[in-house]
Amino acid sequence: MRGFVDLHCHWVAAIDDGARTSEESLAMLRGLHQAGFDAVVATPHMRPGMFDNDRLAIERAFAAMQPVLAAAGDLPSVHLGSEHFFDDVVYGRLVRGEAVPYPRLPRLPLVPLAAAPREAGSPATASTRRPVLIEFGPAAFPARLQHRLFDLQRAQLVPVIAHPERYEPVWRDDACLDPLLDAGAHLLLDLCSLVGKYGRAPQRAAEKLLEDDAYEAACSDAHKPRDIETVVQAIERLHELVGSAEARRLLAEGPRAILGSRDDDG
Ligand SMILES: [Fe+2]
Numbered sequence: 001m002r003g004f005v006d007l008h009c010h011w012v013a014a015i016d017d018g019a020r021t022s023e024e025s026l027a028m029l030r031g032l033h034q035a036g037f038d039a040v041v042a043t044p045h046m047r048p049g050m051f052d053n054d055r056l057a058i059e060r061a062f063a064a065m066q067p068v069l070a071a072a073g074d075l076p077s078v079h080l081g082s083e084h085f086f087d088d089v090v091y092g093r094l095v096r097g098e099a100v101p102y103p104r105l106p107r108l109p110l111v112p113l114a115a116a117p118r119e120a121g122s123p124a125t126a127s128t129r130r131p132v133l134i135e136f137g138p139a140a141f142p143a144r145l146q147h148r149l150f151d152l153q154r155a156q157l158v159p160v161i162a163h164p165e166r167y168e169p170v171w172r173d174d175a176c177l178d179p180l181l182d183a184g185a186h187l188l189l190d191l192c193s194l195v196g197k198y199g200r201a202p203q204r205a206a207e208k209l210l211e212d213d214a215y216e217a218a219c220s221d222a223h224k225p226r227d228i229e230t231v232v233q234a235i236e237r238l239h240e241l242v243g244s245a246e247a248r249r250l251l252a253e254g255p256r257a258i259l260g261s262r263d264d265d266g
Helices: 022-035 055-072 088-095 145-154 168-172 174-182 191-195 200-211 227-242 244-259
Strands: 004-009 037-042 077-080 083-085 130-135 157-162 186-190 217-219
Touching (some): 004 186, 004 244, 022 037, 022 055, 055 077, 088 145, 145 157, 168 174, 168 200, 186 200, 191 200, 191 227, 200 227, 217 244
Parallel strands (some): 004 037, 037 077, 083 130, 157 186, 186 217
C-alpha cells in the first residue's frame, strides 16, 4: 500500500533530537518511502529552552538539506512544518504569524475538510486557514487551552494536536480532549504508540481513541533511522486493529484532508 503522507517526522539533520547527520536523514526518508509514504513533512521542534529554533532557523536547516536530497534520488516528496511546543513564547509566535504552519502541497490530491467550528464573528475562513502542529508537556494541558485554541482559529490556524495518547490527562479520562475538538483541533496519532514504544498507558489510550474514531490522521514521529522498523510494525498493528480501509484513511486520506483544510491552492 502506498500514498501515505507523514505529517510529523524529525528527519532534518542536526536541529533537534531527530536525525544527527544527513546520512541519518536519508536513511529515515528511504525507510519511510519503503513503508509506503510518498510525502513526509519535516516537523523540527520549536521548544524554547530545549530546542531554541525559530522560524528562520527551521527554514534554513530544511533548505540546507535540499542538495543532499537532490543527489540521493528516489525519495518521498519533502515539505516543512514544525512541532510547536505550546508555551507562552510559541503561542505568541503562532498568533503573530511567526510560526511554521503546514505547507501547501499542490501536487497531492487534496480532499476538502468540513469547516472546523469557530466562534461567531471570526474572520477566519476556509480559504485562508492553515493547519499547524502543536504539542504539550506530558503531565498537564496548558492553562486556558481551549481559549488559546480559539485564538489560533482567529489567527487563521487550525491546531493539529501531536500524539494526544501520550498526555497523562488523556490516560485518566479522554473526555479532556472534547474542548479541544470543540475548538476545531484535529488529533494526530503517533503510530508507534500502538506497539508500546512509550509504554502501556499511551498504547491503551491510543487503542481507545481509535475505537472512538477520534483521530484524523496517523504519523511516524520518527527521530532516528532505527525508528522506521517500529513504524512498519505499527502500521501492521494499525491494520489489525482497524482494518485496511480505516488504516488507509488515517495514513493517506486523513493527512490530505488536514492539509486540504486550507484551500488557497488556487
Ligand atoms: Fe515529534
